[in-house]
Each structure stands twice: as structure tokens, then as C-alpha cells.
Amino acid sequence: MSARPLRTVLxxxxxxxxxxxxxxxxxxxxxLVDDGMRVVVALPGRGxxxxxxxxxxxxxxxxxxxxxxxxxLSPQGLPILVRDAFRGLGAAWRLIGQLRPDAVYVxxxxxxxxxxxxxxxxxxxxxxxxxxxxxxxxLINRILYLPHLxxxxxxxxxxxxxxxxxxxxxxxxxxSVVVYNGVASPEDPPPPRERxxxxxxxxxxxxxxxxxxxxxVIEAARLLRTRRREVTVTLLGAVxxxxxxxxxQLREQSRTSGVRVxxxxxxxxIWPFLAExxxxxxxxxxxxxxxxxxxxxxxxxxxxxxxxxxxxxxxxGGYISSRLVPAGDAxxxxxxxxxxxxxxxxxxxxxxxxxxEALRRHAPSTYRASIVSAVLGEGQPRR
Numbered sequence: 001m002s003a004r005p006l007r008t009v010l011x012x013x014x015x016x017x018x019x020x021x022x023x024x025x026x027x028x029x030x031x032l033v034d035d036g037m038r039v040v041v042a043l044p045g046r047g048x049x050x051x052x053x054x055x056x057x058x059x060x061x062x063x064x065x066x067x068x069x070x071x072x073l074s075p076q077g078l079p080i081l082v083r084d085a086f087r088g089l090g091a092a093w094r095l096i097g098q099l100r101p102d103a104v105y106v107x108x109x110x111x112x113x114x115x116x117x118x119x120x121x122x123x124x125x126x127x128x129x130x131x132x133x134x135x136x137x138x139l140i141n142r143i144l145y146l147p148h149l150x151x152x153x154x155x156x157x158x159x160x161x162x163x164x165x166x167x168x169x170x171x172x173x174x175x176s177v178v179v180y181n182g183v184a185s186p187e188d189p190p191p192p193r194e195r196x197x198x199x200x201x202x203x204x205x206x207x208x209x210x211x212x213x214x215x216x217v218i219e220a221a222r223l224l225r226t227r228r229r230e231v232t233v234t235l236l237g238a239v240x241x242x243x244x245x246x247x248x249q250l251r252e253q254s255r256t257s258g259v260r261v262x263x264x265x266x267x268x269x270i271w272p273f274l275a276e277x278x279x280x281x282x283x284x285x286x287x288x289x290x291x292x293x294x295x296x297x298x299x300x301x302x303x304x305x306x307x308x309x310x311x312x313x314x315x316x317g318g319y320i321s322s323r324l325v326p327a328g329d330a331x332x333x334x335x336x337x338x339x340x341x342x343x344x345x346x347x348x349x350x351x352x353x354x355x356x357e358a359l360r361r362h363a364p365s366t367y368r369a370s371i372v373s374a375v376l377g378e379g380q381p382r383r
Contacts, residue, residue, distance in 0.1 A: 031368025182367025
């Protein structure tokens with residue numbers, strides 16, 4: 001007798017924005033809905049992701065949830081951790097009991113209670129890990145990864161993430177499978193400009209935070225001005241609450257640099273900005289588990305300059321029009337910009353070939369099929 005097909009899947013996700021892991025959750029939902037499943041998503045609050053999930057055919061419920069930020073792993077954060085854990089445990093227990101899902105899909109390592117509650121409720125669970133900091137504390141990484149041993153399957157978004165898990169918790173790495181992010185893009189993005197006869201238009205996409213390095217882009221543009229090269233910079237992104245000081249610092253830096261810098265804020269649709277740019281720079285100072293933004297730059301047919309580290313090496317490497325530079329090095333970014341502009345015809349000609357390769361590596365249809373297979377428990381025995 002064949003197994004009863006899955007009918008209801010509960011997904012738990014720790015936020016409602018539209019950044020990397022949020023977009024991947026949306027892709028996962030689309031795949032599950034398209035496969036004919038009832039999809040219910042638990043979120044800690046409302047936001048852009050909530051709206052997109054409903055449009056994709058999912059039901060959304062807002063519940064108390066423990067979101068395990070590193071700030072909670074301290075004496076000062078302990079009272080909040082205990083409070084949120086108590087509330088989140090009860091909410092997860094009740095919701096799983098009410099829905100009686102066939103599977104629970106846990107998005108990111110910072111929603112740690114869901115695999116444990118699913119195991120206690122005797123429901124199959126899948127953890128999808130999007131975080132990896134090889135340079136961070138092995139003990140902290142181990143603590144963050146440990147709850148996900150309760151899941152029957154673990155998905156990770158890059159080989160770098162897998163090796164980071166292996167160094168902290170080998171037993172979790174043994175049951176983990178790499179599933180590269182599926183990245184959607186316009187069907188026919190505009191090609192690069194035929195020639196650059198005015199300022200080079202440089203784009204940065206991401207959080208405005210010291211870790212992500214937008215200040216390095218402004219500094220690289222300033223260095224190019226000293227070489228009599230004109231550059232404009234667009235910063236597409238916003239700060240975390242509490243980091244407003246960093247945006248103030250960026251604005252002061254742009255003022256004193258003499259570079260024209262546009263602070264475009266956050267926009268869920270980045271493609272018009274990519275279409276108006278010449279080069280995308282992804283200058284993260286610290287480990288990135290992957291690099292959706294770099295892939296989006298390649299898919300948009302724009303040369304990409306990215307830090308030669310962590311998951312960015314996998315995301316941006318292997319493309320003719322991409323260049324990898326040492327992390328934290330504004331001068332290296334400036335040199336890469338000069339090299340791209342000086343060989344602009346060559347760089348532009350290779351972007352269509354690079355786009356075709358990125359489509360092969362990161363087709364949303366392939367990603368969605370992998371998520372459905374993982375949730376169904378296909379291709380790997382339960383542990």
C-alpha cells in the first residue's frame with residue numbers, strides 16, 4: 001500500500017521582511033502550494049513577507065515565537081530568552097496540535113523550538129539552515145545548531161554552510177543536504193550599456209550595516225575620484241533598528257568624499273535598480289552563508305564584484321564577468337572597478353553567457369522541487 005500523500009505542511013519562520021532567507025521561504029511555499037499541499041506559515045509578526053505568502057496561496061498565522069538572537073545568549077538577555085521560550089513553546093505546541101500537519105518545515109536556525117516540539121508531537125520536521133559563521137565561536141554555533149538534530153532532514157544553502165556545521169556539530173552535517181537557493185529573475189533583463197562615457201553607476205544592495213560593508217563602496221568610489229574616474233553610488237537598503245547611527249555615519253562619509261551617493265532605502269523589487277546600474281558590489285566583511293544578491297547581479301547581466309570569502313565565493317565564483325576581491329579592502333574594490341571599466345566590451349559580452357549559467361545553477365523550479373522532495377521524505381531515510 002502506498003503512503004498517504006501529504007496534505008498539510010506547517011512552516012515556521014522568524015521574521016516577516018523580504019531579505020534573503022525570507023525570499024527563500026516564499027520560494028519554498030510556492031513549491032509546496034504548486035504541489036497541491038495545504039500550506040500554513042507561522043510568523044512572529046506582520047510584514048511584506050506575510051502579504052507575499054498570502055498571495056502565493058499560503059495561510060499565515062501570527063504566534064509568539066522564540067527568535068534566538070545572539071544578544072539573548074548573555075546574562076542580560078536571559079530573562080527575555082526565558083520569557084520568549086515559554087511563550088513560544090506553548091504556541092508551537094498548540095498550533096501543531098490544532099493543525100495536525102503531516103510535516104513541519106523550520107526556516108533558519110534561530111527558530112529552535114519548532115523541531116523539538118515537532119519531535120515531541122511525533123511529526124516529521126525539516127530544518128532549512130541559512131546561517132553560517134565559520135569565524136564565529138564554535139560553541140555558539142554548536143548551541144545554535146543543536147536543536148535541529150531533532151529534525152529528520154536538514155537542508156543547507158551552500159557547501160560553506162555545510163562545512164561550518166561540520167566543524168561545530170558533525171552529527172548534524174552527516175544528515176544535511178546542500179540545496180542551492182533558487183533565484184527568480186526577469187525573463188529578459190536589459191544588457192549592459194554599450195560603452196561608459198559618463199560616471200560608472202555602482203550599486204550596493206543589502207542591509208546598511210558595518211558587517212555588510214557599504215562604507216567600503218563609498219571609499220572605493222572616493223579612491224577612484226583621486227584617479228580621475230567618476231563614479232556614482234546607489235545604496236539600496238535600510239538599517240536595522242538601533243543602527244541609525246551607522247546610516248548617519250554613511251551620510252557623513254558620502255558628504256566628505258565628494259561622491260554622489262543615493263540612499264534609496266529598502267525596495268522589495270531590486271530589478272529596476274539593477275537595470276539602471278553598471279556594476280553590483282557585494283562587499284561583506286564577514287562570513288556569508290551564501291549570496292543571493294550576487295546571483296541576482298549575474299542574472300541581471302551586470303558584472304559583480306564580491307568579497308572572496310565564505311558563501312560569496314560559491315555565489316559569485318565561476319562567472320566570467322564577476323571578480324572576487326579580499327574582504328574589507330576598498331582599494332581592491334576600486335582596482336576591480338577600474339579593470340571592469342577598462343575592459344567593458346569584454347565584460348558586457350560575457351554577461352549573457354553568465355546569466356545562462358546562473359539560471360542553470362539557481363533555477364527556482366529546481367529549488368522548489370528539492371523542497372517538496374525534502375518535505376515528502378523522498379531520497380533519504382528517516383533518522
